[in-house]
Amino acid sequence: MTPSAPGSLVARAHPFTSLTVTLAVVVLAFLLPASIGPVVLALLAIAVAAVVGDPASLTPSLIIVVPLWLLLLLVQGVLGDAPFTTWGPLTLSIGGLDEALAQGARLTAIVVASMLALRGFRASRFVDAAAERRWPFSAAYLVAATLQTIPRLRQRVTLIRDAQRSRGLRVQGSIVQRVTALVPLTLPLILGALADTDDRAVALEGRAIAAVTAPGARRTPLAPPVDTVVDRVVRWGSVLAVAVAIIWRITR
Amino acid sequence: MNTRLLALVPTCIALNVAMGKIVQELGLPIYLDSVGTILVTTLLGPWAGVLTGALSQVLTALLSGQMMWLAFLPIQVLIVLVAAAAAGRSGFRTIVRAVGWGAFCGLLGGTLSSVIAYSLFKGVTAPGVTALGALFRSLGLSLERAVTLASISTDLVDKGIAFGLVAAVLLALPARMASRFPIAVDAVGRRA
Numbered sequence: 001m002t003p004s005a006p007g008s009l010v011a012r013a014h015p016f017t018s019l020t021v022t023l024a025v026v027v028l029a030f031l032l033p034a035s036i037g038p039v040v041l042a043l044l045a046i047a048v049a050a051v052v053g054d055p056a057s058l059t060p061s062l063i064i065v066v067p068l069w070l071l072l073l074l075v076q077g078v079l080g081d082a083p084f085t086t087w088g089p090l091t092l093s094i095g096g097l098d099e100a101l102a103q104g105a106r107l108t109a110i111v112v113a114s115m116l117a118l119r120g121f122r123a124s125r126f127v128d129a130a131a132e133r134r135w136p137f138s139a140a141y142l143v144a145a146t147l148q149t150i151p152r153l154r155q156r157v158t159l160i161r162d163a164q165r166s167r168g169l170r171v172q173g174s175i176v177q178r179v180t181a182l183v184p185l186t187l188p189l190i191l192g193a194l195a196d197t198d199d200r201a202v203a204l205e206g207r208a209i210a211a212v213t214a215p216g217a218r219r220t221p222l223a224p225p226v227d228t229v230v231d232r233v234v235r236w237g238s239v240l241a242v243a244v245a246i247i248w249r250i251t252r
Numbered sequence: 253m254n255t256r257l258l259a260l261v262p263t264c265i266a267l268n269v270a271m272g273k274i275v276q277e278l279g280l281p282i283y284l285d286s287v288g289t290i291l292v293t294t295l296l297g298p299w300a301g302v303l304t305g306a307l308s309q310v311l312t313a314l315l316s317g318q319m320m321w322l323a324f325l326p327i328q329v330l331i332v333l334v335a336a337a338a339a340g341r342s343g344f345r346t347i348v349r350a351v352g353w354g355a356f357c358g359l360l361g362g363t364l365s366s367v368i369a370y371s372l373f374k375g376v377t378a379p380g381v382t383a384l385g386a387l388f389r390s391l392g393l394s395l396e397r398a399v400t401l402a403s404i405s406t407d408l409v410d411k412g413i414a415f416g417l418v419a420a421v422l423l424a425l426p427a428r429m430a431s432r433f434p435i436a437v438d439a440v441g442r443r444a
Contacts (some may be wrong), residue, residue: 026319030372064318071376071386079389103374107320115317138258142303145262146311153263153270161277171278178278182413183420185274190291190421193263194429201259209255 010053010120014231015129018117024238025113031245034102042105045112053116061108061115068111069104076100123147128221137212137219145200153193160188256432257300264288265308269315281380282410285312286331290418293335294344295433301332323372327361331411334360335418342441344419354415355408362404375399381406 010018025045029038049057073092080096123144130140164184165171171181212219267288275284289308293301305328313321338344338353369377375395376382381402388398422430422440430436 022319026322029320060317064316067379068376071379071382072374075375075382075386075389075395079386079395099374103376107373107376110320111318114314114319118314118317121314141258142261142307143311145258146265146307149262149266150269150315153266154273157270157273157277161274175280178280179413181278182274182280182284182417185278186271186287186417187420187424189270189274190267190287190417191424193267194260194421194425197256197259197263198429200263201255204255204258209258213258 008054008120010057010116011122013120013234014225014227015121015126016227017231017235018120020235021238022110022113022117024242026110027242028245029106029109031242031249035098035105038102038105038109042109042112045109045116049112049116054119057115057119058112061112064111064115065104065108068107069100072100072104076103125225128224129227131219131221132224134218137217153189156189156192157185160185164188257296257303260292260296261300261304261307264292264304265311267291268304268308269312282406282413283378284410284414284417286328286411287414287417289328289331290335290414291421293332294339294418294422294439295436297435298332298336301335302329305329305332320373323368324365326368327365330361330364331357335415338415339435339439342439344415344422344439345441347416347419347423350415350419351412354412357415358407358409358411359404361411362407363400365407366400366403369403370396370399 025041029041032038032041046058049055049061076096076099077092078090078096080093080099083094084091085094085097086092127140127144130143131137161171164181169181169184170177171185172178211217265288268285271284271287275282285308286305289301289305292304306325309322309325309328313319334353334357338350338357342349343353344350369375369381375385375389375398384406385395385398385402388401389395393401419440422436425433425436430440430442
C-alpha cells in the first residue's frame with residue numbers, strides 16, 4: 001500500500017484522530033437509518049477523501065468496493081425474493097435492490113474511511129503517540145513489531161516457494177497437488193519464524209525490556225506527533241456523533 | 253508481559269497474514285488466517301491466543317483498508333477456546349485428531365460467522381464464501397440457509413487444515429524448543 005504524501009492532511013493528523021474517525025464511520029454505517037443514512041455517510045466519506053484528505057486513496061477503495069457492489073447486486077438483486085422489477089435484460093428483486101443499496105453504501109463508507117486512515121498511518125508516529133499517552137510499552141511494541149514482521153515473513157514465503165520449486169515442488173495443478181504443497185511451504189516458514197523468536201527474545205532482554213515494561217516505567221518519545229485543537233475537536237465530534245446515533249437508535 | 257510473549261505474538265500475527273499469501277499463491281479457496289492464533293494458543297495458552305487473535309483481526313482490518321472485518325473478532329476468540337480445549341486434551345497428538353478438532357472448530361465458527369455475515373453484511377463478505385453462498389441461493393435455498401451452509405462448509409475445510417498444519421508443526425518441533433512450551437508438550441501428548 002502506497003502511503004499518502006507526507007504533507008497531506010491525513011498524514012499530518014494525529015494518529016489517534018484518523019483511527020477514531022474510521023471507527024466512528026464503521027459504527028455509524030450500521031447505526032444510521034437505511035438507505036439514506038449510509039448513502040449520505042458514503043458520499044461524505046468520498047467528499048472528505050477527495051477534497052481535504054487524500055484523493056489517491058479513492059483508487060484502491062474502488063478496487064475493493066466494486067466487487068462488493070457486484071456481489072450484493074447478485075445476491076440481493078438477482079437472487080432476491082419477490083416482488084420483482086425489470087431492469088433491461090435483468091429481473092431484479094425490489095426489496096433486494098434496497099438492501100443492496102444500503103449495504104453497498106455502508107461498505108463504501110467504511111472502505112473509503114479505512115483506506116484514508118491506512119494511507120496516513122505511520123507505525124513510528126503511532127508508537128510515539130502511544131508512548132506520550134503513557135500506554136504500556138508492550139502494547140505499542142506489539143503493534144510496531146508486528147508491522148515490521150509482516151513484510152519479512154511475506155518475503156520469506158517467496159524465498160521458501162522458490163527453494164522448494166527448485167527441488168521439484170509443484171505449486172500448480174489439481175487441488176490435491178496444491179493442498180499437498182501446503183506442508184513443504186508452511187512448515188519451514190513456521191519453524192523458521194519460531195526459531196527467530198528466540199533471537200528476538202534475547203535481543204529484547206539485552207536491551208533491558210524488563211525495565212521498560214515494569215509497572216510505572218515510562219518511555220519518553222523524542223518528537224511525539226502534535227495533537228492540535230482541530231484533532232481534538234474532530235475526535236470528540238466523532239465520539240459525539242456515535243453517541244447521538246446510539247441514543248437515537250434506542251429511543252426511536 | 254513476559255519477553256517470550258512479546259517476541260512470539262508479533263510473529264504469530266504476521267504468520268496469520270503470511271499464510272494468506274501462501275494460499276493465494278497456491279490458488280486455494282481457503283484462508284488459513286488463524287494458523288498463528290492456533291499455534292500461539294498451543295504454545296503459550298489461551299490468553300496469548302486471545303491477544304494474538306484480537307490484534308491480528310484489528311491489524312488485518314486496518315492493513316486491508318476494510319475495517320468492517322472487525323465484526324468477525326468473536327470468531328478469533330472462539331478459535332482460541334477450541335484450540336485451548338484441544339491442546340488440553342492432547343488434540344494435536346496426531347494430524348488426523350487435530351483435523352477432527354479443526355472440523356469441530358469450523359462447525360462452531362462457521363455457524364457464528366454466518367450469523368455475523370447475514371445480520372451485518374447481508375451475506376456478502378469474502379469473495380470465495382460469497383460465491384458459494386450465491387451458488388446455494390441459486391439452488392433455491394433461502395438467503396439465511398445459503399449463507400449458513402456456505403460459512404460452515406468453508407470453515408470446516410479451513411479450520412480442519414489449519415489445525416492439521418499446527419499439529420504438523422508441533423510434532424516437528426525440535427525437542428529442545430518444545431521443552432520450553434509445556435502446553436505444546438501436553439498438546440501433542442508427549443507427557444502421557
